[in-house]
Amino acid sequence: QSALTQPASVSGSPGQSITISCTGTSSDVGNYNFVSWYQQHPGKAPKVVIYEVTKRPSGVSSRFTGSKSGNTASLTISGLQAEDEAHYYCCSYAGSRTYVLFGGGTKVTVL
Amino acid sequence: EVQLVQSGAEVKKPGESLRISCKGSGYTFAGYWIVWVRQLPGEGLEWMGIIYPTDSDTRYSPSFQGQVTISADKSINTAYLQWNSLKASDTAMYYCARRFGTSFDAFDIWGQGTMVTVSS
Numbered sequence: 356q357s358a359l360t361q362p363a364s365v366s367g368s369p370g371q372s373i374t375i376s377c378t379g380t381s382s383d384v385g386n387y388n389f390v391s392w393y394q395q396h397p398g399k400a401p402k403v404v405i406y407e408v409t410k411r412p413s414g415v416s417s418r419f420t421g422s423k424s425g426n427t428a429s430l431t432i433s434g435l436q437a438e439d440e441a442h443y444y445c446c447s448y449a450g451s452r453t454y455v456l457f458g459g460g461t462k463v464t465v466l
Numbered sequence: 467e468v469q470l471v472q473s474g475a476e477v478k479k480p481g482e483s484l485r486i487s488c489k490g491s492g493y494t495f496a497g498y499w500i501v502w503v504r505q506l507p508g509e510g511l512e513w514m515g516i517i518y519p520t521d522s523d524t525r526y527s528p529s530f531q532g533q534v535t536i537s538a539d540k541s542i543n544t545a546y547l548q549w550n551s552l553k554a555s556d557t558a559m560y561y562c563a564r565r566f567g568t569s570f571d572a573f574d575i576w577g578q579g580t581m582v583t584v585s586s
Contacts, residue, residue: 453528
């Protein structure tokens, strides 16, 4: 099964809000409320920022919010900060054969 | 401190075998699924498979089924990822991570990664 589709890059100025989309199908994103988002800085392990579509783990800034509509999930970063510059990957449960798919990743640049 | 510590970088030749490890500490290792994730150089993340150390229940991505073996030894709080015959295309960073939540897609604690280089 193909990876989830994300834009290759998104940019914004400090203080602005940006939204990253993650498009799947009715077999993954559209069928389960199990979408997570990961932030990865260069040379570092990924870090979860959103899970189960909208939930934020303890310690993650409230500037990160997740949502879903149909087959597309979204991550919004509000009040963009320099430290938010990183790659972001969406991830979705895809059933008991495929299990889990990642998106191709989006590079967020803070201008 | 809850952490996963992975074994060090490896350089191997095509056709060789390899097993890398992921040791958990600071929590009940057997009670949490451990996933393995591949990241090819300059590329994105790929979910390889997941194991429950309590009973070694293991699930594989169709893309990796038959290509690797995931195992665990709960007595020493360690999960493993193994290859019988490496290929150059296996060159990548490999991460282990601990599942949390109620699905196979959410992972809260990650290892530092193990870089595997396969070259003749």
